[in-house]
Amino acid sequence: MQQAPTNGFGIAGMVLGILSVVIFCAWGIGIVLGVLALIFGILGRKRANRGEASNGGMALAGIILGSIGIVVSSAFLGFIIWAVANDNGSDDDPFSDSYQTSLTVAR
Numbered sequence: 765m766q767q768a769p770t771n772g773f774g775i776a777g778m779v780l781g782i783l784s785v786v787i788f789c790a791w792g793i794g795i796v797l798g799v800l801a802l803i804f805g806i807l808g809r810k811r812a813n814r815g816e817a818s819n820g821g822m823a824l825a826g827i828i829l830g831s832i833g834i835v836v837s838s839a840f841l842g843f844i845i846w847a848v849a850n851d852n853g854s855d856d857d858p859f860s861d862s863y864q865t866s867l868t869v870a871r
Contacts (some may be wrong), residue, residue, distance in 0.1 A: 774808030774819035777801050777826020784833025791844075794837030801830030 780801035788794040805826030812820030 769816060769818040770811070771808070771817050771819040771822070773804045773811060774817055774821075774823035774826065777803075777805030777808050777830065778822040779826075780804060781826040781829025781833060784837065785829050788833060788837040788840055792837065792841050794833050795841070798830045798833035798837060801826045801833065805830055 778801075780797050784794045784797035784801055787797065805823045805828075808817060808823030809820060809827065811817040812823055817823070
């Protein structure tokens with residue numbers, strides 16, 4: 765009797781890949797999810813090539829989406845770090861009113 769194919773790695777890779785692309789702006793979580801999607805996608809693809817799984821397309825989608833998620837999340841995180849590092853810091857107190865000295869009262 766033939767054993768049923770195990771498709772867990774391919775499904776996990778695809779779901780994590782989708783999440784890594786959707787949650788790219790969550791402070792590096794997209795990078796972690798993208799790496800996990802890449803790992804599970806590669807493992808699922810190897811199982812599909814050996815005939816132990818029947819969802820090679822899902823595993824391939826996990827590899828592709830995980831790679832895209834890593835790139836987009838890294839670019840977004842790099843932009844955020846660059847923007848914070850290049851902030852000129854002209855306004856030290858965000859609650860100060862920039863027009864507070866412009867009002868004069870005449871007697």
